[in-house]
Amino acid sequence: MAAQLLRVVGVSKRFGGLSALDDVSLSVAQGEIYGLIGPNGAGKTTLFNCLTGLYSLSAGEIHLGGAAIHGHKPHQIVAAGFARTFQNIRLFANMTVLENVMVGRHARTRAGVLGAVLRCARTRGEERAIHDRSRELLDYVGLKHKGRGLACHLSYGDQRRLEIARALATDPQLLALDEPVAGMNPSERREMGALFLKLREGGVTLLLIEHDVKLVMGLCDRVAVLDYGRKIAEGTPENVRQDPAVIAAYLGSEAP
């Protein structure tokens, strides 16, 4: 069994009287694609926000590669090797596609964003390296010739690819994707599926929130199901799809 990269232990998150996450525990192994599914409002995005430091926990612990990351700031969690994308795309709309990736890369370098703005001599070499690596990443996600255009002019599907490139620019070990194929047509979805497999081959562990059950079942090594903030099932896609609690809570009578 591969080493555990991410360990979530007894995480709860309350918003006033609402229990958005209730004692959720799960582990993601190095090198797997781990799916997180469940009905709208089940707590999936809330869990991502807890994992990536946007929300404080009401209870529980989160460990990345053996080190506690709960209570850490989002940029510290990125620096520890955990990047994400957002359910609602968050790009710099009026920057170019390439610049969007370079911003992600700057989060990772010594010069930092301020150094890049000041363009002092020391940073110029780093700037070149950031530029080259960002171009490589655009190529990697399938946006090779689109770097000069504005991010806001990309198609919806390409904006999602750009978000992934920007996240990859921080050199993550673990990449969390919140509904990365939402709004895409079937052929775009297949292409994204191929990208996820390529990422895993390249050594990135993936945590995937997805509504497209067919995609999840086809791609994921393991799947967890959330319902009303609780983990109601976990296992291989085959096991989870036959679980009566899952069928009742999520898939309805039309189990795939």
Ligand SMILES: Nc1ncnc2c1ncn2[C@@H]1O[C@H](COP(=O)(O)OP(=O)(O)O)[C@@H](O)[C@H]1O
């Ligand atoms: N910042 C917040 N403040 C109050 N309630 C929230 C907040 N974020 C999420 N919730 C609530 O938590 C529950 C889970 O939401 P969410 O994690 O977005 O679900 P999912 O991503 O599974 O659709 C919902 O009832 C939602 O309204």
Ligand SMILES: [Mg+2]
């Ligand atoms: Mg969500």
